[in-house]
Amino acid sequence: MPKAKSYERLKCDLALTRYTGVPASLPLLDADSWGTLDLQAVPGSGTGLKKPIEVKDLGAVSGRDNLGQALILRLLTQRGALTPLGHPDYGSRLVELIGQLNNETSRNLARLYTLEAVSQESRVRQLLDLNVETAESSADTLRISLSVIPLDDDAPLGLALEVTL
Numbered sequence: 001m002p003k004a005k006s007y008e009r010l011k012c013d014l015a016l017t018r019y020t021g022v023p024a025s026l027p028l029l030d031a032d033s034w035g036t037l038d039l040q041a042v043p044g045s046g047t048g049l050k051k052p053i054e055v056k057d058l059g060a061v062s063g064r065d066n067l068g069q070a071l072i073l074r075l076l077t078q079r080g081a082l083t084p085l086g087h088p089d090y091g092s093r094l095v096e097l098i099g100q101l102n103n104e105t106s107r108n109l110a111r112l113y114t115l116e117a118v119s120q121e122s123r124v125r126q127l128l129d130l131n132v133e134t135a136e137s138s139a140d141t142l143r144i145s146l147s148v149i150p151l152d153d154d155a156p157l158g159l160a161l162e163v164t165l
Helices: 063-076 104-119
Strands: 012-014 028-032 041-043 056-058 060-062 124-134 141-150 157-164
Touching: 060 063, 063 104, 063 141, 063 157, 104 124, 104 141
Parallel strands: 028 157
Antiparallel strands: 012 060, 041 056, 124 141, 141 157
16 A cells, blocks of 8 residues: 655745746746745635635645745745744855846856755655756846655646846
């Protein structure tokens, strides 16, 4: 009998990123650049008194979706930004590339900074693939795509985000 997948270690969190699925061999979760972080509003539970307007509530993500969101947030958060909260190493150095030319050096630094950040995520067992290239939509934008093997799961999780330099 195969071992049941366990997402217990992947936990649950508020939904902060907007994911857009893209047809690919792996499920792909997208975030574009620095301005896409927001709380997700979802239809309310419908309990309590009836209201004349649609009730909204905060969305939640769990399991693989939570890990995908956590990786995107880690990559888009400047390393050291959470020092006052007791997390001096949280985040990545990708923000240091803003204002730089989109050249081989910047793409290699983006790879390095992504590797550093992903290696800090305890819910990732292995990084399978990492690709940094110029986004088709804009010459000053890097598209970072990666796939990881989550802890307690053998199915790859694919992510992509675009960072405008």
